[in-house]
Amino acid sequence: MTAITVPRPRRSRRRPGDNRWTAGWIVRRLPYWFVALFLAGAAFLWIYPFLWMVSASLKDQMEVFASGLGLLPDNPIWENYQRAWTEASFGKYLMNTVIVTVVTVVLVVVRCAMAGYVLARYSFAGRKVVLGVLIATLFVPTGYTIIPVVEVSQRLGLLNSLTGMILALSGGAHVASILLYLGYFRQLPRELEEAAIVDGAGFLSLFFRVMMPMAIPVTATVTLMTFLATWNAFFLPLVFTFSRPDLRTLSVGMLAFVGENSIDWSGMAAAAVISLLPVVLLFVLLQRYFVEGIAGAVKQ
Structure with a gap:
């Protein structure tokens, strides 16, 4: 009598935690x-x-x-582009925006890099309190701070000037930029600082000649973030140029196409393209460093 072999059902090879079907x-x-x-x-x-x-x-x-x-x-x-450049004074607005943005980016990068370096590499009394205050400022709306900023600028005689606008834009907390530098500097080995100190480097020499060159990816990330925020800023530049239309930036200059009874949509579109071209170009140039800076800052 011939034995009949019944094939066994195949067992699933999928193991617990297998992400095969993701x-x-x-x-x-x-x-x-x-x-x-x-x-x-x-x-x-x-x-x-x-x-x-x-x-x-x-x-x-x-x-x-x-x-x-x-x-x-x-x-x-x-x-339409010629009309936006000449009749709407977008050539002047572009120059104002470039000046404000470049100076603001430099101030923010240097200040945030120093703050992040000190918070990451030094232990001092009140360090956690400083971090807590910085993080708490993330939840403060910009509209709540505009009144004291304008009041201080007016008392200093900087309200209707590019200098006052630059100080107002660069004087914020910029917590995200500080935290990016903090996360990046924290993971660097201590031997780098010790070797530089043995060679006689002081704080500024150690920071600018050793640490900052190593933080190029984060610097590119912060530069791009600050550039975008400053280039597209509207609220503060609007307040600082109420009585000085010649100091308007590109974002505020868009109001030139809005009339009482009509809006010049084609001229506004041409002006918007002019204002976006530098942003697109900068992002194309720095996108690789932007990704590396984000990845390096969050890696622990």
């Missing part, structure tokens, strides 16, 4: 072209508002509304 595993097994097509569509939807703004900057006032979501202008009108 989204990453599923994506890796999809066709390459499908993933590329999906990501291309998502990227297009992401940048579509910017593309529409560029398209609107080349249309006339009626075509902006008549074309709807279309991106190709019938007859590109490059005079």
